[in-house]
Amino acid sequence: MKFVRWFLGRLILALDFLTRPKPINRDQKEQDAIDALTANMSLYQFNACPFCVKIRRQFRKNALNIELRDAKNNIAFKEELTQQGGKHKVPCLRIENGPKHVTWLYDSKEINSFLKAEFELS
C-alpha cells in the first residue's frame, strides 16, 4: 500500500512536470504589485499531493510567487499548520493581513476560488 501510494505520487509529479503550464508574462509594474500581495501568503503543502499539485500549477500558470512550505517533512511547518491552522490537512493557504490577522484557508477548491477573485484570474 505504501509502495502504491509512493508510485502514484511519483506518477503525479512526472505528469505535472511533463505538462507544466507556461507562466503568463505581465509587465514589471503589474507583477511587482502582485508580488507585494503574495509576499503575505504561503502554501502549506506536500510535494506529491494531487490537490497541492493543482494549486502549484495555478501559481505557476499565473506567475504567483507564493512561498511553499513542506508540511510533511518540516516539523516546524507541520506544527504551525496543525496548531495555528487547526488541522494537518493540505493544501492550506496562509494569508497574513497584518500581524494579528491571519487566515488559514483549507481546501484546494476554496484556495482556487480565492486566488481567482483576488487576482482576477480567468
Ligand SMILES: N[C@@H](CCC(=O)N[C@@H](CS)C(=O)NCC(=O)O)C(=O)O
Ligand atoms: N478536499 C481536499 C482534500 C485534501 C486532502 O485530502 N489532502 C491530503 C493529502 S493529499 C491530506 O492533507 N491528508 C492529511 C494527512 O496526510 O495528514 C482538497 O481539495 O484540498
